[in-house]
Amino acid sequence: MLQTGIKLAGVSLRNPVMAASGTAGYGEEMSQHFDLNALGALVIKSTTRAPRTGNPWPTTAQTSAGWLNAVGLKNPGIDVVIREKLPWLATNYPNLPIVGSVAGADIAEYVDVAKQLASAVNVAFIEVNISCPNVANEGMAFGTDPQTVRELTQRVVQAVAKPVFVKLTPNVTDIVAIAQAAAAGGAAGLVMINTLMGMEIDLATQKPHLAYGTGGLSGQAIHPLAMRMIHQVHEVLDLPIVGVGGVMNGKDAVEMMLAGASAVQVGAATFGDPLACVKIAEEIPTVLAQYQLTWPKN
Numbered sequence: 001m002l003q004t005g006i007k008l009a010g011v012s013l014r015n016p017v018m019a020a021s022g023t024a025g026y027g028e029e030m031s032q033h034f035d036l037n038a039l040g041a042l043v044i045k046s047t048t049r050a051p052r053t054g055n056p057w058p059t060t061a062q063t064s065a066g067w068l069n070a071v072g073l074k075n076p077g078i079d080v081v082i083r084e085k086l087p088w089l090a091t092n093y094p095n096l097p098i099v100g101s102v103a104g105a106d107i108a109e110y111v112d113v114a115k116q117l118a119s120a121v122n123v124a125f126i127e128v129n130i131s132c133p134n135v136a137n138e139g140m141a142f143g144t145d146p147q148t149v150r151e152l153t154q155r156v157v158q159a160v161a162k163p164v165f166v167k168l169t170p171n172v173t174d175i176v177a178i179a180q181a182a183a184a185g186g187a188a189g190l191v192m193i194n195t196l197m198g199m200e201i202d203l204a205t206q207k208p209h210l211a212y213g214t215g216g217l218s219g220q221a222i223h224p225l226a227m228r229m230i231h232q233v234h235e236v237l238d239l240p241i242v243g244v245g246g247v248m249n250g251k252d253a254v255e256m257m258l259a260g261a262s263a264v265q266v267g268a269a270t271f272g273d274p275l276a277c278v279k280i281a282e283e284i285p286t287v288l289a290q291y292q293l294t295w296p297k298n
């Protein structure tokens with residue numbers, strides 16, 4: 001079988017498939033389905049300084065070609081993650097690279113959380129989730145303003161000694177301008193894309209399916225959008241891109257590699273099949289062989 005081990009920003013991964021942030025928690029539940037060592041890396045749930053209880057239920061709804069979610073950054077807070085979640089992963093999966101996903105309401109919170117995550121031995125990368133509302137800018141997502149993205153990236157990069165990936169929101173007009181801002185701020189790479197804002201209404205109740213109203217769309221429906229954005233950014237920037245958005249099988253992953261991704265993350269596919277990440281990692285070599293392709297090592 002073809003080997004698909006890669007090096008991403010200097011870190012070796014046994015394959016290019018990661019579990020996406022928010023769909024694998026901190027690994028505990030996923031580990032009941034398979035040995036997490038089958039993953040290239042695991043991205044933890046975006047973590048904030050204080051614990052967050054999240055939005056009222058229902059927080060997820062299935063759509064015709066994907067999922068809507070408004071989980072609301074539910075997480076136990078950085079103290080619990082440092083004290084319990086990361087040590088549990090380090091003890092049980094000492095060789096599994098962890099991606100520490102950071103969220104915050106202002107730049108100081110991002111920097112503080114990123115520093116603490118980066119200090120954990122098993123955290124190989126920091127992933128900055130810039131889809132969060134910026135309290136200093138009327139709640140507009142950090143990731144919609146190039147100036148803010150550049151400053152936030154720069155501040156996190158200066159604060160940590162591990163490669164910093166910036167995870168872009170697709171809810172913008174010009175994704176290239178945002179990607180360039182992250183590059184200018186010193187990002188080691190990009191993760192593309194987070195969910196797209198969406199909504200569904202239940203005919204029976206005439207109310208949105210999600211208690212919150214709107215939510216982020218993930219799954220199959222967003223794959224072509226992720227493909228287009230990765231391609232656009234890859235054309236103009238020489239930075240590694242981790243592709244995410246509707247990767248349901250090995251073929252989707254290889255298509256994303258052809259658009260410019262060096263690795264992929266899998267989120268919603270896990271809802272339909274808890275083994276999705278493993279199966280996708282196993283399918284990739286077969287798809288590559290079928291089309292006489294190779295996955296870039298760097």
Ligand SMILES: Cc1cc2nc3c(=O)[nH]c(=O)nc-3n(C[C@H](O)[C@H](O)[C@H](O)COP(=O)(O)O)c2cc1C
Nearest residue numbers: 020021022046069129193194218219245246267268
């Ligand atoms: C229930 C749920 C929770 C998520 N939570 C986060 C999160 O905390 N941080 C983040 O950066 N992305 C989060 N995401 C977005 C995913 O990581 C991913 O970018 C998105 O779902 C697109 O990939 P997919 O189509 O494979 O699901 C979440 C997605 C879902 C479905």
